[in-house]
Amino acid sequence: MxxxxxxxxxxxxxxxxxxxxxxxxxxxxxxxxxxxxxxxxxxxxxxxxxxxxxxxxxxxxxxxxxFPIQSISKVFALEVALEAIGETLWKRIGRDPSGDPFNSIIDLERGKGIPRNPFINSGALVICDILVGLGGKDGPNRHVVELIERMLDDETLILDPSVMESDRTGGNLNRSLMFMAKHHGNLKHPVEEVMDAYIHQCAITLDxxxxxxxxxxxxxxxPEQDKKGTLSAARRARRILSxxxxxxxxxxxxxxxxxxxxxxxxxxxxxxxxxxxxxxxxxxxxxxxxxxxxxxxxxxxxxxxxxxxxxxxxxxxxxxx
Known part of the structure; x- marks a missing residue:
């Protein structure tokens, strides 16, 4: 052993x-x-x-x-978004602890539509808005699914149906967060499209x-060499870890x-x-x-x-x- x-x-x-x-x-x-x-x-x-x-x-x-990974999916979504648009992402999202509940709409209102960080719900939804705008993949938030499947050596993922249903029929507070962000010009795509992407990444099931x-x-x-983007990926990893x-x-x-x-x-x-x-x-x-x-x-x-x-x-x- x-x-x-x-x-x-x-x-x-x-x-x-x-x-x-x-x-x-x-x-x-x-x-x-x-x-x-x-x-x-x-x-x-x-x-x-x-x-x-x-x-x-x-x-x-x-x-x-x-189990459904739920908010752990936000780490993978952040990686996809950072790789796609780089540091410009931080013009739409902060990097500080919120000090408020993870689903606080008051905090988002204080920030004039800029979420405090990408791991509270409002920040994750803005990240999903970015991913919806990337295109190039079939199905809601295929970007996150594909990243995880690649890490699992192309194993096909399962999505938890109960999470899909509960978030689709509920989720009104998340929709309110998106409308607040949209009011301040920080949501570019239809609320239901972004919601669908968020639901799909939260429902990913792993052990x-x-x-x-x-x-x-x-x-x-x-840090020694940039083979197939290794250096840039390592730099992203350091930022995500922080x-x-x-x-x-x-x-x-x-x-x-x-x-x-x-x-x-x-x-x-x-x-x-x-x-x-x-x-x-x-x-x-x-x-x-x-x-x-x-x-x-x-x-x-x-x-x-x-x-x-x-x-x-x-x-x-x-x-x-």
């Missing part, structure tokens, strides 16, 4: 041991905020996978259970193994940086994609969400991995395992 595999097995065991206490904490949080009580069964599932820059894949726990492998484009770091570090866990980003020390992006499907620059792409999943919308057990799992491997962007403790 490899050292990394042993670490992941130990992390799964520790997460399961601590899950009952975290469930009790979640119940107490729900009672304080008058939110719906969490489901105990959601604290009984946890998966993790690590894809290394060398091409190896190790996983443990419920790593084979598929931890697939998500870890899909994140490998963020490991590019070759936004993930600051904004990837919504209002929980500061606490996550303290506990885990890695750039990451969460989704309400319970997944989190974290990147160890130059070394590995890490995916965790557990469906129970904390008040910020991030996975309770997923965050704990990443914290434990960071402690056991010394993987962190802070300091020189990074090492291969």
């Amino acid at each position: 490899s050292e990394l595999k042993a670490i992941l097995n130990d992390v799964v065991a520790q997460v399961k041991k601590r899950a009952p206490a975290i469930y009790d904490e979640a119940v107490a949080e729900a009672e304080k905020s008058s939110s719906p009580a969490p489901r105990k069964a959601d604290f009984e599932k946890f998966g993790v996978a690590v894809f290394t820059k060398g091409g190896s894949l190790e996983y443990a726990g419920n790593a084979g259970i598929g 931890c193994r697939g998500l870890a492998k899909a994140g490998r484009f963020l490991l590019l770091d070759d 936004v993930m570090m600051l904004c990837g866990q919504y209002d929980g980003s500061g606490d996550f940086a303290y506990r885990v020390g890695l750039p990451a992006k969460s989704g309400v499907g319970g997944g989190i994609l974290a990147i160890v620059p130059h070394l590995a792409s890490v995916a965790v999943w557990s469906p129970a969400l904390d008040p910020m919308g991030n996975s309770w057990l997923g965050t704990l799992g990443l914290e434990l991995i960071s402690l056991k491997t010394d993987w962190s962007v802070f300091g020189k403790a990074r090492r291969e395992v």
Whole structure:
């Protein structure tokens, strides 16, 4: 058994041991905020996978259970948009933490239609507006689907039908965000076209193994030569990682940086994609969400991995395992 595999097995065991206490904490949080009580069964599932820059894949726990990646798709959409239009993208979207809920229309109004960052909903919708304008692909947001399929060696993706239906029949707040952006001249295409693109990327379904492998484009770091765009891709990756570090866990980003020390992006499907620059792409999943919308057990799992491997962007403790 490899050292990394042993670490992941130990992390799964520790997460399961601590899950009952975290469930009790979640119940107490729900009672304080008058939110719906969490489901105990959601604290009984946890998966993790690590894809290394060398091409190896190790996983443990419920790593084979598929889930909709939801907002994690915003990382892939940002990569496509940055590659397509470059730094001009930042004329339409900021790069700062919002300090407001991820779906806040008040924040967008204060910004006169300029979203605070690409990972809150208004920012992701402006990114989708850019992708709709690119053309050249069949079907809504085929751009994001194609990028992920390429990272998975041309594996065909599955879209979660329940996510497709709920976002299509609901999603009125997201439409309101788009109308606000359009009012300020920051949405160029019809609202329903942009909404369809957003729905399709959120519905992409992966398991931890697939998500870890899909994140490998963020490991590019070759500054020596520009073979097939490697240098420009590495520069994009650094920029995306910086936004993930600051904004990837919504209002929980500061606490996550303290506990885990890695750039990451969460989704309400319970997944989190974290990147160890130059070394590995890490995916965790557990469906129970904390008040910020991030996975309770997923965050704990990443914290434990960071402690056991010394993987962190802070300091020189990074090492291969």
